[in-house]
Amino acid sequence: MTVLGPAESRLPTVKGIVREVELARREIREGRFQRSMTVLTVFAAIVSGFEAYMQHLRGAFNHWLMWTPVALTVPTAVVAGVALFNPWVARSVLPAIAAVSLIDGMIGFIFHIRGIRRLPGGFKLGQYNIVMGPPIFAPLLLCTVGILGLVASFLRREQLGEHVKIWKSSPWSWQPPADRSGKRDRGQEGLETRLRDIKADIGRGEFQRGMAVVSAFLTALSGGEVYFEHLRGSFNQRLMWIPVWVTPPMVATALAAGRSRLIAHVVLPISSAITFLVGGLGFLLHLRGIKRMPGGISNLRFDITLGPPLFAPLLFTAAGLLGIIATLLQRRES
Numbered sequence: 254m255t256v257l258g259p260a261e262s263r264l265p266t267v268k269g270i271v272r273e274v275e276l277a278r279r280e281i282r283e284g285r286f287q288r289s290m291t292v293l294t295v296f297a298a299i300v301s302g303f304e305a306y307m308q309h310l311r312g313a314f315n316h317w318l319m320w321t322p323v324a325l326t327v328p329t330a331v332v333a334g335v336a337l338f339n340p341w342v343a344r345s346v347l348p349a350i351a352a353v354s355l356i357d358g359m360i361g362f363i364f365h366i367r368g369i370r371r372l373p374g375g376f377k378l379g380q381y382n383i384v385m386g387p388p389i390f391a392p393l394l395l396c397t398v399g400i401l402g403l404v405a406s407f408l409r410r411e412q413l414g415e416h417v418k419i420w421k422s423s424p425w426s427w428q429p430p431a432d433r434s435g436k437r438d439r440g441q442e443g444l445e446t447r448l449r450d451i452k453a454d455i456g457r458g459e460f461q462r463g464m465a466v467v468s469a470f471l472t473a474l475s476g477g478e479v480y481f482e483h484l485r486g487s488f489n490q491r492l493m494w495i496p497v498w499v500t501p502p503m504v505a506t507a508l509a510a511g512r513s514r515l516i517a518h519v520v521l522p523i524s525s526a527i528t529f530l531v532g533g534l535g536f537l538l539h540l541r542g543i544k545r546m547p548g549g550i551s552n553l554r555f556d557i558t559l560g561p562p563l564f565a566p567l568l569f570t571a572a573g574l575l576g577i578i579a580t581l582l583q584r585r586e587s
Contacts, residue, residue: 302326351402361392476500
C-alpha cells in the first residue's frame with residue numbers, strides 16, 4: 254500500500270471537490286453567499302468604472318459629471334472589498350455606496366439621452382445619433398453595480414465546511430426593529446412590511462424570481478450596448494453577431510423563469526452558461542482586436558481608448574453568472 258506524504262495528502266480529491274461544490278450550492282440556495290456577491294460587486298465596479306473612463310476620455314471629459322462614475326469606482330470597490338471581511342461594513346456602508354452608484358447611473362442615463370437629443374437632428378436621426386453619440390445604455394450598467402451591492406448587503410455570510418444553521422439562529426440575519434412610534438400610518442406599515450419581506454426573502458435565498466429579472470435586465474443592457482458598438486464597426490466579422498443573437502433568448506428565458514419553475518431549473522442554466530461563455534469569447538476577441546491595431550501593445554493607451562471596449566464583454570459574462578446563481582436559489586411561492 255502506498256503511503257501519501259503530507260503534501261500529497263492535502264491534494265483535493267474528486268470526492269472532496271464534489272462535497273465542496275454541493276456545500277457551495279446549498280449555501281447559495283439558502284442565501285449564504287454575501288462574500289461571493291461582494292466579490293462580484295468589486296468586479297462589476299472596476300469593469301464599469303474602467304469603461305466609463307475610456308468612453309468619457311473619448312469625449313475629453315467636457316462635463317464635470319463625466320467624472321462621477323470614475324470617482325465612484327475606487328470607493329465602491331474598496332467598500333465591497335472590505336465588506337468581504339467585515340460583516341458590519343457589508344450591512345451598513347455597502348448599501349449606502351451602492352445606492353449612490355444606482356442614483357449616479359440613472360443620472361448618467363438622463364444625460365446621455367440629453368446628449369443624443371442635442372446632436373444635429375436629435376432623435377429624428379436616431380439611427381445615426383444613437384450609434385455615434387453617447388452610449389445610451391452604458392450608464393445603466395452602473396446601476397447594476399448598485400443593485401449587486403444592495404443584494405449583497407441583505408444576504409447572509411457563507412459558512413462553507415460548517416454545519417448550516419437555520420435562518421433565525423444566524424447572528425447577522427436581518428431583524429425588523431421594534432415599533433416604538435405608537436400609531437403608524439397604514440400605508441407606511443404596508444411599505445415597511447413589504448421591504449421587510451423582501452430583505453427576509455433575500456436573506457433566506459428565496460429570491461429566484463428577482464435574481465432572474467436582474468439577469469434579464471443586465472443581459473438586455475449589455476446586448477443593446479453590444480449592438481450599437483458593433484454597428485459602429487459595421488459588423489465586419491460574423492462573430493460580432495453572436496452576442497446580439499444570444500441576448501433575446503437569454504432575456505426571454507430569464508423573464509420566463511420568474512413564472513415557471515421548470516424553465517428556471519432546466520432552460521435558464523443552459524442559456525446562462527451560453528451567455529457566460531459568449532462574454533468570455535468576446536473578451537478574448539476584443540483583446541485580439543486591440544493587439545491588431547496600429548502600434549499594437551506598444552501603443553496601448555491609444556488602442557484601448559479608440560479600439561474595442563476591452564472589458565465590456567465581461568459584463569455579458571456577469572449576466573450569465575447571475576442567471577446561473579438564479580437557478581440555484583429558492584423561490585417564494587405566493
